[in-house]
Amino acid sequence: MADEAKRSKAEVLKEESRQLRGPLARELTVLDQHFSGEAESLLKFHGCYQQGNRDERKAKNPDGTPKAKEYRVMVRTRVPGGKVTAKQFLGHLDLCEKYANGTLKITTRQGFQFHGVLKNDLKATIAAINANLLTTLAACGDVNRNVITCPAPFKNNGVRAQMQALAYHLAEHLKPRSTAYHEIWLTDDSGLTENLAEFQPVDEPLYGKAYLPRKFKVAIALPDDNCVDIFANDLGLLAVVEDDRIVGFNVMVGGGMGRTPSAEKTFAAVAQPLAYISPEQVDLVAEAIIKVQRDFGNREDRKVARLKYTIANLGLEAFKAKVEEYYGQPLAPPRPIPILKAEDHMGWHEQGDGNLFVGINISGGRIKDDGDLRIKSFFRAVLGKYGMETRLTCMQAVILCDIPPSEKPVIEQMMRDHGIVPAEELTPVRRFAISCTAFPTCGLAVAESERVLPDVITRLEAELTRLGLERELFAVHITGCPNGCGRPYTPDVGIVGKTLGKYTLFVGGNSIGSRLAFIYKDLVPYEELIPSLVPLLEFFKSDRLPGESFGDFCARQGAEALQASASPAVAAAG
Ligand code: SF4
Numbered sequence: 001m002a003d004e005a006k007r008s009k010a011e012v013l014k015e016e017s018r019q020l021r022g023p024l025a026r027e028l029t030v031l032d033q034h035f036s037g038e039a040e041s042l043l044k045f046h047g048c049y050q051q052g053n054r055d056e057r058k059a060k061n062p063d064g065t066p067k068a069k070e071y072r073v074m075v076r077t078r079v080p081g082g083k084v085t086a087k088q089f090l091g092h093l094d095l096c097e098k099y100a101n102g103t104l105k106i107t108t109r110q111g112f113q114f115h116g117v118l119k120n121d122l123k124a125t126i127a128a129i130n131a132n133l134l135t136t137l138a139a140c141g142d143v144n145r146n147v148i149t150c151p152a153p154f155k156n157n158g159v160r161a162q163m164q165a166l167a168y169h170l171a172e173h174l175k176p177r178s179t180a181y182h183e184i185w186l187t188d189d190s191g192l193t194e195n196l197a198e199f200q201p202v203d204e205p206l207y208g209k210a211y212l213p214r215k216f217k218v219a220i221a222l223p224d225d226n227c228v229d230i231f232a233n234d235l236g237l238l239a240v241v242e243d244d245r246i247v248g249f250n251v252m253v254g255g256g257m258g259r260t261p262s263a264e265k266t267f268a269a270v271a272q273p274l275a276y277i278s279p280e281q282v283d284l285v286a287e288a289i290i291k292v293q294r295d296f297g298n299r300e301d302r303k304v305a306r307l308k309y310t311i312a313n314l315g316l317e318a319f320k321a322k323v324e325e326y327y328g329q330p331l332a333p334p335r336p337i338p339i340l341k342a343e344d345h346m347g348w349h350e351q352g353d354g355n356l357f358v359g360i361n362i363s364g365g366r367i368k369d370d371g372d373l374r375i376k377s378f379f380r381a382v383l384g385k386y387g388m389e390t391r392l393t394c395m396q397a398v399i400l401c402d403i404p405p406s407e408k409p410v411i412e413q414m415m416r417d418h419g420i421v422p423a424e425e426l427t428p429v430r431r432f433a434i435s436c437t438a439f440p441t442c443g444l445a446v447a448e449s450e451r452v453l454p455d456v457i458t459r460l461e462a463e464l465t466r467l468g469l470e471r472e473l474f475a476v477h478i479t480g481c482p483n484g485c486g487r488p489y490t491p492d493v494g495i496v497g498k499t500l501g502k503y504t505l506f507v508g509g510n511s512i513g514s515r516l517a518f519i520y521k522d523l524v525p526y527e528e529l530i531p532s533l534v535p536l537l538e539f540f541k542s543d544r545l546p547g548e549s550f551g552d553f554c555a556r557q558g559a560e561a562l563q564a565s566a567s568p569a570v571a572a573a574g
Pocket residue numbers: 436437438439442443444445446449479480481482483484485486
């Protein structure tokens with residue numbers, strides 16, 4: 001339990017926030033340029049981050065004086081399982097043009113993000129998202145966030161539908177009960193101040209007075225399709241399927257990517273199996289795990305407050321005993337079920353009811369029109385014409401569902417007309433690449449990520465083609481800082497921004513995300529990233545075992561052998 005006297009400022013702020021209200025409503029009524037620090041922290045629980053434009057940080061006025069910082073807000077929509085109707089998708093496209101920077105970002109957790117919203121437009125933006133039956137509540141902040149699951153709309157059995165329903169149910173079940181969100185964003189301005197003055201706390205049975213010590217993430221996956229990267233989540237539910245139905249879940253706990261290189265006490269971790277439970281036990285076991293984290297998570301130092309640190313401090317067995325105590329009875333041991341594959345669900349597939357679905361790869365998840373590549377216009381056209389349901393994937397892509405086979409050529413032509421290359425014609429390395437947002441909007445970015453992703457992949461593709469390795473499945477994840485929003489510590493290749501223009505290169509993970517990668521090289525200048533990988537690719541080509549993946553090869557060789565292979569002269573001299 002946290003020492004009351006040593007609670008961090010963030011903890012005091014949450015506890016004194018009148019259930020996530022703080023000064024938000026008052027500051028919204030003041031036509032001031034930006035939110036105060038206190039409001040900024042609480043905004044996260046409402047799905048928003050106040051940000052600046054990093055490109056303009058050093059901008060000057062005509063007289064040479066520094067320009068005043070311009071504040072904008074990032075707004076994130078929580079979409080359980082990434083399930084979005086055509087109306088909701090089109091509504092988000094309208095909003096990105098009306099209130100944001102004209103683009104829409106698909107996150108690595110199946111959500112939408114707007115960038116560049118003005119404070120004065122924030123209330124209208126959030127109200128419009130809710131009018132479309134989606135929400136930003138708990139998309140960020142120290143609570144359970146979006147619940148992710150496999151988005152593929154297979155209908156030949158009920159498994160995917162069960163997972164989708166569970167994702168929606170858990171997202172609702174685990175959300176905060178505070179009425180602040182409704183009061184601040186979904187009521188008209190008249191009487192808002194009085195409402196706040198009349199504040200009556202509601203029961204927050206899961207979160208208590210100070211919510212969680214840090215964010216909490218839940219994923220639901222299948223052993224033969226870990227497309228959500230279950231290992232990177234605080235709580236993973238791995239569905240156990242018998243006779244085409246889910247009979248239970250292996251519960252996995254303690255995954256998390258964020259780390260701070262300068263703080264040795266921080267680390268990335270993959271989730272570990274804890275127990276096997278029936279579908280009926282899911283709600284109460286999830287609650288018990290969250291409550292243990294609420295009561296035993298670190299509330300003094302946010303750097304080490306995620307569930308992975310609580311488990312490391314207690315030990316997995318003691319953690320399980322605590323969960324059993326909160327749950328009220330012992331839990332069965334996990335079943336020995338390996339996770340084997342991760343699909344990207346791109347390209348055309350039969351969905352099991354006579355119709356097709358198609359997955360459309362989107363670099364960095366950024367929906368925009370840019371020259372001949374008019375992704376935004378494509379979605380406007382295809383959703384306007386067909387009105388089909390869509391799914392957002394954890395690889396920042398979009399799936400169009402329920403397509404009659406007769407319409408496949410029409411949609412293929414629409415894709416080509418808008419400059420979209422069908423996934424079947426893309427290399428696996430491009431299909432499995434993801435990036436975080438980083439510059440220009442993320443305040444924590446120290447290096448480029450989303451904006452350099454296409455160039456990184458194009459350069460890598462050229463080398464792979466030269467070596468005859470272009471059909472190899474490589475997962476490459478790039479982030480603009482070590483926080484790990486793009487899950488860079490578990491793929492075959494992780495590229496993590498260390499400082500402006502320089503990166504730490506990780507190798508040795510895998511495409512199912514079950515193994516931590518290790519540092520191959522640090523402080524690699526951007527221009528040297530791909531040249532640094534080339535000797536490894538050559539080594540891989542000459543020394544791999546039959547069927548061995550690049551990540552497995554790197555893990556088998558280890559950092560020393562890889563480094564020696566990259567500088568044979570140095571190794572020989574040593
Ligand atoms: Fe920002 Fe870092 Fe997250 Fe990228 S990984 S979005 S740079 S916090």
